[in-house]
Amino acid sequence: MIKTLLFDFGDVFLTLDKPATARKLQELGLTSFSEEMLKQNKLYEIGEISSEEFISFYQTQLPETASEKLEEAWNSILVELPEKRLKFLQQLAEEKKYQLILLSNTNELHINWVKENVESFEDFRNCFDAFYLSHEINFRKPNADIYEFILEKHDLQPQEILFIDDTKENTEAAKALGFYTWNINPQTEEIVDLFTKNAHLF
Known part of the structure; x- marks a missing residue:
């Protein structure tokens, strides 16, 4: 029962809107998703890294991008x-x-x-x-x-x-x-x- x-x-x-984050990150200049990115995403999802560490990692991939823009892209999946x-x-x-x-x-x-x-x-x-x-x-x-x-x-x-x-x-x-x-x-x-x-x- x-x-x-x-x-x-x-x-x-x-x-x-599941494709939104990838779309927004591509607009910011990210051309592909590496294994390391997927690994960081999973670590972040289980609380192994902080939000600051997570955003900092993406800034190493997109050094010209402000953290606010990265957060906006990351959250664009949510409707x-x-x-x-x-x-x-x-x-x-x-x-x-x-x-x-x-x-x-x-x-x-x-x-x-x-x-x-x-x-x-x-x-x-x-x-x-x-x-x-x-x-x-x-x-x-x-x-x-x-x-x-x-x-x-x-x-x-x-x-x-x-x-x-x-x-x-x-x-x-x-x-x-x-x-x-x-x-x-x-x-x-x-x-x-x-x-x-x-x-x-x-």
């Missing part, structure tokens, strides 16, 4: 938190049928942007029983240790959880551990349809 709904944040609740998704979540929280947990691969610059630009962020956050961001807990999806962290922290069995994420790699990793999953397609599906799309589980 499902006891816990485990949600991703980006492209589940928060609308993303909005639609009202209908918030209302759906608030209804879930009010009903108290399920434990609600957020589990997001994110970083300090992104969450700071959300706090500053999404007026409903505190209302959104308050709906959850637990709220985990990768840079704060030092784990990231799809690594198994992040899912094991959830199981241990909340004394849950995998078959008691439905995990919703837009990245197939993440849902496949959770499924391999026994979680129920919904690999939501943000182009064609909506989180508000959670129960109709997964009626067989409820």
Whole structure:
């Protein structure tokens, strides 16, 4: 029986423009993404390096670019938190049928942007029983240790959880551990349809 709904944040609740960051960095003069950049991005996402160190690294790649411009490019992926998704979540929280947990691969610059630009962020956050961001807990999806962290922290069995994420790699990793999953397609599906799309589980 499902006891816990485990949600991703980006492209589940928060609308993303995923190609935007690469596009904006290219406009600033970045011609390609190296392995070292991808490594730095992952380190930043698990809180191993600070925002200052992260931006400084990109300034070594784009020395003529002000840090504010780099931050703007980095945050350009973030769009909005639609009202209908918030209302759906608030209804879930009010009903108290399920434990609600957020589990997001994110970083300090992104969450700071959300706090500053999404007026409903505190209302959104308050709906959850637990709220985990990768840079704060030092784990990231799809690594198994992040899912094991959830199981241990909340004394849950995998078959008691439905995990919703837009990245197939993440849902496949959770499924391999026994979680129920919904690999939501943000182009064609909506989180508000959670129960109709997964009626067989409820």
